[in-house]
Amino acid sequence: MTTQELLREVLKDETLKEKYGITEEELSAVSFDTTSKYPIIETLKTVIQLKDIGTPDTQVFKNIKTNQFNIH
Numbered sequence: 001m002t003t004q005e006l007l008r009e010v011l012k013d014e015t016l017k018e019k020y021g022i023t024e025e026e027l028s029a030v031s032f033d034t035t036s037k038y039p040i041i042e043t044l045k046t047v048i049q050l051k052d053i054g055t056p057d058t059q060v061f062k063n064i065k066t067n068q069f070n071i072h
Helices: 003-012 014-020 026-028 041-051 057-068
Strands: none
Touching: 003 041, 014 026, 014 041, 041 057
C-alpha cells in the first residue's frame, strides 16, 4: 500500500467528517502535494510520511509535538 493509498483509507473514517466538520469534497481533495486547512489532516499526513521512511515512533511524536502543535 502506498502512502497515498493509506492516506485515502484513513480519510474514510467518519470521525473526520463528524468531529472536525470536514466535507467529503474536502477529503477527496487531500493529497501530499497540497496543504490542508485542517491541522488534523496535516498531522495524519506527517505520521504516514514519517512511518513510511521508517522513523521510530518516539521521533514521530517529537516531530508532531514540535511542528504541528508548536510544543517545545
